[in-house]
Structures are given as C-alpha cells and as structure tokens.
Amino acid sequence: MAKKKSKKPKTPGLFKGMGITLGILGHTIKDGANTVQYPHEKETPPIRARGVIALHEDNCTACMLCVRSCPDWCIYIEGHKQLAPPRRAGGKPRQVNHLDRFDIDYALCMYCGICVEVCPFDALFWSPEYEYSEPKIADLLHDKNKLGEWMETVPEAPELEAGAQKK
Amino acid sequence: MTDLSDRQKLGYIASQAADARLNVELETEGMTLNIGPQHPATHGTLRIICRLDGEQVVWAEPSCGYMHRGYEKLTEVRTFPQVTTLVNRIDWLGSFANEVPFILAAEKLMEIEAPPRAQVIRTILFELSRIANVSLFLGDLGVQMGAITPVFIAFRDREYVLNLIESATGGRFHPNFDRIGGLKDDLPAGWIDETRQVMVKLREFCDIIEDLLFGNEIFQSRTRGIGIIPADIAKDYGLSGANLRASGVDYDLRRDQEIAMAWDKADFKVWTHPDGDSFARCWVRLQETRESCKIVEQLLDQIPAGPVMTKVPRIIKVPEGEAWVATENPLGVMGYYVVSKGDLGPFRVKIRTPSFNNISIVPWALKGVYVPDIITILASLYFILGDIDR
Amino acid sequence: MNLLATDIPYWGQSLLRVLGGLVAVLLPAGTIVYLFLFKMMSFMQSRLGPMEAGPYGSMQLLAEVGKWMQKEDLAPAAADHRIFKMAPLVVLVSTFLLVVVIPFGPDAWFTNFSVGVFYGLAVASISVLGILIAGWASANKYSLLGGLRAAGQLIAYELPMVLATLGVVIQAGSMNLQDIVVAQNTGEIFGFSGLGNPYIFTQFIGFLIFMIAVQAELTQAPFDMPIAESELVSGYMTEYSGFRFLIFFIAEFATAGVFALIASVLFLGGWGIPFEWFGWTSVDDVDNWMNLAGPVIMFTKMLVLTFIIMWVRFSFPRFREDQLQTFAWKILIPLALANTAITATLKVAF
Numbered sequence: 047m048a049k050k051k052s053k054k055p056k057t058p059g060l061f062k063g064m065g066i067t068l069g070i071l072g073h074t075i076k077d078g079a080n081t082v083q084y085p086h087e088k089e090t091p092p093i094r095a096r097g098v099i100a101l102h103e104d105n106c107t108a109c110m111l112c113v114r115s116c117p118d119w120c121i122y123i124e125g126h127k128q129l130a131p132p133r134r135a136g137g138k139p140r141q142v143n144h145l146d147r148f149d150i151d152y153a154l155c156m157y158c159g160i161c162v163e164v165c166p167f168d169a170l171f172w173s174p175e176y177e178y179s180e181p182k183i184a185d186l187l188h189d190k191n192k193l194g195e196w197m198e199t200v201p202e203a204p205e206l207e208a209g210a211q212k213k
Numbered sequence: 214m215t216d217l218s219d220r221q222k223l224g225y226i227a228s229q230a231a232d233a234r235l236n237v238e239l240e241t242e243g244m245t246l247n248i249g250p251q252h253p254a255t256h257g258t259l260r261i262i263c264r265l266d267g268e269q270v271v272w273a274e275p276s277c278g279y280m281h282r283g284y285e286k287l288t289e290v291r292t293f294p295q296v297t298t299l300v301n302r303i304d305w306l307g308s309f310a311n312e313v314p315f316i317l318a319a320e321k322l323m324e325i326e327a328p329p330r331a332q333v334i335r336t337i338l339f340e341l342s343r344i345a346n347v348s349l350f351l352g353d354l355g356v357q358m359g360a361i362t363p364v365f366i367a368f369r370d371r372e373y374v375l376n377l378i379e380s381a382t383g384g385r386f387h388p389n390f391d392r393i394g395g396l397k398d399d400l401p402a403g404w405i406d407e408t409r410q411v412m413v414k415l416r417e418f419c420d421i422i423e424d425l426l427f428g429n430e431i432f433q434s435r436t437r438g439i440g441i442i443p444a445d446i447a448k449d450y451g452l453s454g455a456n457l458r459a460s461g462v463d464y465d466l467r468r469d470q471e472i473a474m475a476w477d478k479a480d481f482k483v484w485t486h487p488d489g490d491s492f493a494r495c496w497v498r499l500q501e502t503r504e505s506c507k508i509v510e511q512l513l514d515q516i517p518a519g520p521v522m523t524k525v526p527r528i529i530k531v532p533e534g535e536a537w538v539a540t541e542n543p544l545g546v547m548g549y550y551v552v553s554k555g556d557l558g559p560f561r562v563k564i565r566t567p568s569f570n571n572i573s574i575v576p577w578a579l580k581g582v583y584v585p586d587i588i589t590i591l592a593s594l595y596f597i598l599g600d601i602d603r
Numbered sequence: 604m605n606l607l608a609t610d611i612p613y614w615g616q617s618l619l620r621v622l623g624g625l626v627a628v629l630l631p632a633g634t635i636v637y638l639f640l641f642k643m644m645s646f647m648q649s650r651l652g653p654m655e656a657g658p659y660g661s662m663q664l665l666a667e668v669g670k671w672m673q674k675e676d677l678a679p680a681a682a683d684h685r686i687f688k689m690a691p692l693v694v695l696v697s698t699f700l701l702v703v704v705i706p707f708g709p710d711a712w713f714t715n716f717s718v719g720v721f722y723g724l725a726v727a728s729i730s731v732l733g734i735l736i737a738g739w740a741s742a743n744k745y746s747l748l749g750g751l752r753a754a755g756q757l758i759a760y761e762l763p764m765v766l767a768t769l770g771v772v773i774q775a776g777s778m779n780l781q782d783i784v785v786a787q788n789t790g791e792i793f794g795f796s797g798l799g800n801p802y803i804f805t806q807f808i809g810f811l812i813f814m815i816a817v818q819a820e821l822t823q824a825p826f827d828m829p830i831a832e833s834e835l836v837s838g839y840m841t842e843y844s845g846f847r848f849l850i851f852f853i854a855e856f857a858t859a860g861v862f863a864l865i866a867s868v869l870f871l872g873g874w875g876i877p878f879e880w881f882g883w884t885s886v887d888d889v890d891n892w893m894n895l896a897g898p899v900i901m902f903t904k905m906l907v908l909t910f911i912i913m914w915v916r917f918s919f920p921r922f923r924e925d926q927l928q929t930f931a932w933k934i935l936i937p938l939a940l941a942n943t944a945i946t947a948t949l950k951v952a953f
Contacts, residue, residue: 092380117295158298209518210399359921365648
C-alpha cells in the first residue's frame with residue numbers, strides 16, 4: 047500500500063476530495079439524505095430526553111424543595127394548609143398542603159433536571175415533548191394545568207444496561 | 214532564542230519598519246482592522262485588533278470578555294449540585310467534560326470516590342464529548358478556509374454522538390449527568406451496542422475528513438509552516454491540549470496524572486507532532502479523535518457491574534478545605550480550584566479554562582502573518598468563546 | 604438575421620435580441636442556482652436543500668428574489684452613494700455585454716463580430732471595475748480589502764485566459780466565434796472526422812488553463828478570497844443588501860453560465876454537432892432546425908461545465924492571496940505561453 051502511494055504524484059489529494067463529494071452526492075440520491083424534513087416528519091427523541099417537565103398534581107405537597115434547588119429560580123409555588131377528611135373513619139381530620147399555584151417559567155428554565163431529581167413525592171417527571179414554543183415569551187410560563195397535561199406524554203423509564211444495580 | 218520561521222522574522226522586521234515609518238514620516242500609518250466582535254471567523258464574540266501593513270499583520274491583540282457570564286461569581290451563590298448545571302455551559306461543545314473536574318474536586322474535598330462502574334461510564338461519556346467537540350472542529354476548519362462541505366459532514370456524524378449522549382443522559386448539549394459520588398443514572402439498555410456502531414461511523418468520518426481536507430494540497434499549503442509555535446514558547450504561554458502536543462511536548466493529563474477515572478484501563482497513544490504549525494495542530498486533533506474512539510471501544514468492554522452512586526447525604530455539605538483538580542478536556546487542561554467553607558455551596562471557585570490560555574499566544578503567533586493566515590491560525594488554535602470568557 | 608428562413612422585420616429582430624439576451628443570461632443563472640447551488644451542494648452534504656417553495660423547492664429562487672426585493676436599499680453613511688449604487692449594475696452589464704458575441708446556432712447569434720474572442724475577453728474585465736468600485740465605495744475596510752484582492756486576482760487570471768484562448772484562435776485561424784465553432788465541427792483529428800475536432804482534445808492544456816482561469820475570474824472556491832466569508836465577512840459585497848445584493852448574486856451565477864458557454868464554444872464545439880453526420884460541409888449547408896437545437900446543445904454543454912465549476916467549488920478550501928498570485932504568474936502563465944508556442948509551431952509545421 048505504501049509503495050503504491052509513493053508512486054502516485056501529489057495531485058490525487060485534490061481529486062480524492064472531489065471523489066468524496068461526488069460519492070456523497072450519489073449516496074444522497076440513492077439512499078436519501080441524513081436530514082429529517084422537520085414539520086413533515088419528526089425524529090422521536092430518546093426516552094430520557096429532557097423536553098418538558100410534567101406535574102402529577104396529586105403527589106405534590108408544595109414542599110418547596112424544587113423551588114429551592116432550582117439554579118435559576120424559575121419555579122413558583124403557592125400553597126395553603128387545609129384540613130382533609132381523615133383516612134380512617136373516626137380519625138382526626140388531617141392537615142394537608144393544598145397546591146394553589148405551580149408555575150414553571152420555561153423562558154428561564156435551564157433544563158438541568160434538578161427539580162425532578164429532588165422531588166421526594168414523585169410529582170415531577172420529564173417528558174420528551176419539545177414542541178411548545180410560543181410567539182409571546184410570557185406564554186412560556188406553564189401553570190399547573192398545562193404542566194398536568196404533559197403527564198400523558200411521560201414515558202416509562204428505560205430498561206437499564208446489563209450490570210446495572212437497581213436502586 | 215528559538216528558531217523562528219522566516220515569515221515571523223520578516224514580520225518582526227516589518228513591524229519595526231512600520232513603527233519607524235510611523236515615527237519618522239507619518240506617511241503610512243497602516244490600517245487597524247477589527248476582527249470581531251461580530252465576525253464569522255471568531256464563532257462567537259471575540260475581537261482581535263490587528264494593525265495591518267498591506268495585508269500583513271504587524272501587531273495583533275485579542276480583546277475578550279464580550280461574553281463574560283461570571284460563572285466564578287455565580288457559583289458562589291449556588292449549591293454544589295447546582296454548579297454542575299452552570300459549568301456545563303463553559304465549553305458548550307464538550308459539556309460533560311466540564312462537569313467532571315468540578316465533581317472530582319468536590320469528591321476530593323468530601324473524601325469519597327465514585328464506584329468503578331461510574332468511573333468507567335464517566336470516562337466513556339468524557340471521551341464521547343471530546344469526539345463531539347473535536348469533530349465539529351474538524352468540520353469548522355474547512356469552513357474557515359472556504360471549504361463548505363466538511364462542516365456538514367461533521368454535523369452529520371456529530372449527530373450520532375449527540376444522540377448517544379442524549380439517550381444516556383437526557384441532554385444533548387448540557388447533560389448535567391455527573392453527580393457528587395457517581396452518576397445520576399445508569400445507562401439505558403442497548404446503549405453499549407449502539408455506541409460500538411457509532412464508533413465505526415466516526416472512524417469513517419475521520420477517514421473522510423482526512424481525504425477531503427487533510428490530503429488536499431490547498432489545505433496543506435494553507436496550513437503547513439503557518440503559525441509555528443516552538444515548544445518552549447508554547448510552554449511559556451501556558452498552552453495545553455492539542456496545541457501543546459502539536460509543538461512536540463508529550464503532555465497529556467489523561468495519562469500523566471493519577472485520577473479517579475478509567476483512562477488507565479485503556480491503552481491509547483498520545484499523539485505529538487514535531488512541527489508546531491497549524492497543520493500539526495489540526496492533525497493531532499484528528500488523531501486524537503481516532504484515539505478517543507479507541508478508548509471508548511476498549512472501555513465498553515470493561516464496564517464492571519455494580520452501582521453508579523456511592524452513599525452520599527441527601528443534602529450535600531462539603532467539608533472545609535481547598536482542592537484543585539484538572540483534567541485533559543477537549544480543548545486542553547481544564548481545572549477547578551474549589552474552596553469550601555463547609556457550606557452548601559462553594560466559597561470560591563477558580564476555573565482554569567484552556568481556551569483562555571490558548572488565545573494568549575495570539576499576539577505572538579499573529580505577528581507577520583497575512584490576513585488569511587489569521588483565520589487559519591485562529592481556527593487551528595481552536596478556542597470556544599464560552600471557554601475564553603466563561 | 605435570418606432566423607428560421609423567414610424575414611423578420613427590424614423591430615422584430617431587436618425584440619428577439621433583447622428577449623434572447625435576457626433568456627441567455629437569466630435562464631442559465633436560474634438553472635445554475637437551483638440545480639447546483641441549491642440541490643447539488645445540498646446533496647453533496649447529505650441534505651436535501653430547499654424543499655418547501657414549489658415542488659422540490661423549485662420556486663425557491665423566486666421566493667428569494669421576492670424577499671430581496673422587499674428589503675430596504677441601504678447604503679452606509681460614509682459610502683460614496685452614487686458609485687456605491689452603480690457598482691452592481693456595472694457587474695451585471697458586463698455579463699450582458701459578454702453574452703452578445705456567443706453564437707447559439709448557424710443563424711442564431713446576436714452579433715457576428717469578426718473579432719468576437721477579442722471583444723469577449725475585453726468586456727469580461729469590465730466586471731473587475733464594478734467589483735473594485737463596490738469595494739472602494741462601501742467605505743468598509745473589509746470591502747476595500749476584498750475589492751483590492753478581486754482586482755489583483757482578476758487581472759492576474761485574465762492573462763492565462765487570453766493565452767489559453769490564443770491556442771484556439773491559432774488553431775481555428777479566426778477570432779470569430781462562429782468560425783471557431785464551424786472549424787471544430789468540420790475538422791478532423793489525424794484523419795478521423797467522425798467527432799469533428801473539438802479543441803478540448805488538441806488543446807487540452809489550454810482547456811484546463813481556461814477553466815482554472817474561469818474559476819478564478821468567477822471568484823469561486825478555491826479562488827474566492829475576494830469574498831472569503833470567513834475572513835473578509837463578504838468582501839466587496841459586505842455592505843450590500845436588498846436588490847443590489849441580488850444583482851451581485853445573479854451576476855455571479857449568470858457570469859458563470861456565460862463563461863461556461865464561451866468555454867463550450869471555444870473547446871467543446873459550441874452549438875454544433877459534427878457536420879459530417881448530416882453531410883454538411885460548411886455553415887451555409889446547416890439545416891435550419893439547428894437554430895433551435897443549437898441553443899439546447901449549448902445549454903447542455905454549459906450545464907456540464909458549470910457542474911465541474913461548482914463541484915470544484917464545493918470540494919476545495921481556498922488559496923491564500925499570495926499563493927494565488929504565485930500560481931497564476933509562475934505556473935499558469937508559463938504553461939499557457941508554452942502551449943501557445945507549441946500550437947503555433949505545430950500549426951506552421953503542418
């Protein structure tokens with residue numbers, strides 16, 4: 047191989063490059079492009095993709111952990127305490143935190159996922175949905191109803207690679 | 214005094230002559246050309262002030278800080294887990310590699326170590342982010358010199374790596390996957406096989422780039438003998454990474470330092486080049502991409518079973534102390550000096566970014582070159598704006 | 604002009620010429636932009652290019668034209684306004700002047716200059732003037748550098764182009780482009796006349812030099828340092844916007860088409876097919892249908908040549924300014940001179 051190379055004069059470098067571009071041209075004509083024609087066809091993001099945060103409202107106790115751990119403070123929670131009917135008949139009425147407001151400002155969010163991680167009650171989930179851009183920046187503030195709608199798109203967690211230890 | 218190329222000697226003479234003319238005749242004061250802050254060649258907002266004599270540079274100075282985001286200061290008001298999110302954004306092409314030294318520094322202070330499985334996966338992701346970073350450099354190199362096709366090929370093949378990073382970590386650009394004491398999660402099923410296939414594709418990509426760009430005579434004539442940085446000058450200016458190795462200095466922190474990562478399990482070669490010119494810098498990076506593919510393939514076979522997270526308290530408080538950890542990032546040596554006062558967050562973090570030191574050589578390297586060579590030299594020095602200004 | 608054997612009144616001829624000129628400039632430009640810039644480049648980069656405007660994005664150029672027309676006609680405050688606004692028109696005018704001499708069929712020509720080659724080469728350099736004044740009048744350092752580079756480059760490459768053409772002129776014995784076409788299609792190579800004698804065979808070095816010079820003249824990569832978007836932002840076009848940029852853009856590709864047409868006339872046999880196939884002996888025998896088939900043949904040949912021009916453009920990085928000058932003065936011009944000398948010697952000898 048080395049002998050063959052030394053025999054050839056210096057010019058092939060230029061023609062090799064032209065051969066490669068022509069090769070890709072042929073490949074694109076034959077097998078199609080590597081690109082995706084976005085609005086018509088879509089790539090499915092991986093299961094773990096951090097697209098949008100979904101809120102399972104029933105689990106949320108307004109404990110404010112996510113608010114405090116957010117690096118850019120884009121979660122807003124308001125809640126009040128109220129009495130709920132007792133679990134067992136004849137018991138005392140329980141005091142629960144009721145969620146009044148749960149807003150995430152996606153204009154600020156850095157998609158780090160810390161809030162999902164720190165949530166002790168499994169109220170926050172990642173969904174790979176990504177099509178929620180808005181003409182107005184204020185509309186990127188998703189309230190708890192909208193965050194609740196994303197729950198439908200939350201996938202099951204993926205299987206783990208061999209050798210992994212279940213938590 | 215080291216050997217200077219003829220062009221650099223000429224440049225020195227030209228600069229002296231230009232000064233003399235300025236002082237004596239005030240006839241040809243030259244032209245001051247601002248490259249940047251908004252300029253296609255700086256891929257970001259870097260400004261290089263050049264004084265030209267015709268098309269020859271007699272004096273150049275980089276002026277950075279247009280994108281300063283104050284990360285060192287921001288880290289002081291954040292907790293340790295939050296800092297990973299921020300430092301992701303420093304070198305935005307190889308984000309995962311930014312997290313690792315910081316986490317290692319915090320682990321050093323807490324005197325814990327990630328489990329072996331986490332260490333291997335960390336190293337694999339580290340090398341993948343190096344590939345993602347350097348493959349874009351290889352494509353971008355073409356654009357800087359007028360060839361538009363390589364960059365699209367680079368974007369095409371880089372996409373495979375980004376997909377891998379995304380399916381493992383959830384974030385394409387900003388994984389935020391590293392945690393103090395291990396990793397956020399284990400790898401999803403099928404990831405290892407997929408990675409093997411992608412590594413094959415990336416080797417093909419390296420071959421394509423080598424034929425399309427590095428074998429091209431025009432490319433060689435543009436880069437060979439241009440912007441020669443001798444070894445001791447490179448050391449004096451604190452260059453690191455491929456820029457240093459291209460000057461013939463055999464220095465790679467992956468091999469040369471004991472660290473809680475898995476590079477010692479892989480067998481790889483640290484490429485150096487004796488020339489120290491633009492071509493050498495590009496060539497070393499190309500070889501490093503291949504070497505990274507090799508490291509990833511080797512480590513994929515060696516992932517031990519076990520947990521990916523050690524026992525750490527839910528609320529992380531780092532004990533008082535100071536720690537310095539540096540790793541060989543895609544751009545060069547990146548290090549964090551973390552000072553903790555025992556709080557939730559660091560007291561002070563000093564970030565040593567490779568690009569900042571790498572562009573410090575620009576005034577020296579640009580003396581006496583022509584305007585088109587400015588672009589070649591800047592491209593081959595390979596800086597990322599976020600990495601300079603942080 | 605005796606087109607299709609009918610006598611057309613003078614006003615009709617003028618109208619035909621104007622329309623024909625527009626078509627001969629704009630149709631190649633549009634085709635090149637769509638076929639090569641939009642589609643071939645994208646395919647070479649493993650993508651599809653514009654797909655939304657029209658079927659397979661075929662209306663994209665019109666959409667772009669519409670976009671550019673709507674934009675404000677900006678000029679920098681420090682610019683020399685009148686000259687700044689004139690520059691793109693000068694560049695476009697040179698393209699139109701160039702197309703005038705090209706013969707498209709036995710009778711389908713705009714003007715049948717006896718010194719067509721000379722005129723064409725002279726007119727081609729008008730575009731340098733436009734580029735230079737665009738660079739100067741923009742009052743922008745990048746534009747100025749780009750304009751100066753363009754001037755140096757175009758002058759350097761004019762010379763090999765002239766010398767390469769000289770070989771053809773010597774061989775054909777005429778400076779009339781029509782005569783050159785006829786000479787190629789009636790000629791013979793070593794007694795074999797089945798293919799005529801397209802000068803690409805006998806003047807292959809001349810053809811190569813001509814194509815390299817054309818590449819440089821059109822400021823396409825690897826000779827695109829007057830534009831050099833990564834160093835000079837956009838060279839002399841930096842300050843242009845709206846329809847003035849559009850004119851530069853169209854002129855770039857129209858000139859590519861026109862130069863390819865000239866190259867096909869000089870080296871590939873122009874509009875003709877070997878006359879022997881139909882038993883013609885001279886241009887007067889040629890059937891009238893060639894007036895319609897000729898432009899089609901020319902168009903095909905132009906596409907082949909522009910394909911090569913664009914292919915090189917999308918594959919190569921660019922030279923440095925001094926390397927480009929070295930290449931022109933130290934390699935191309937001596938080679939072209941040698942080629943001319945050998946051609947002349949052989950012409951005299953045989």
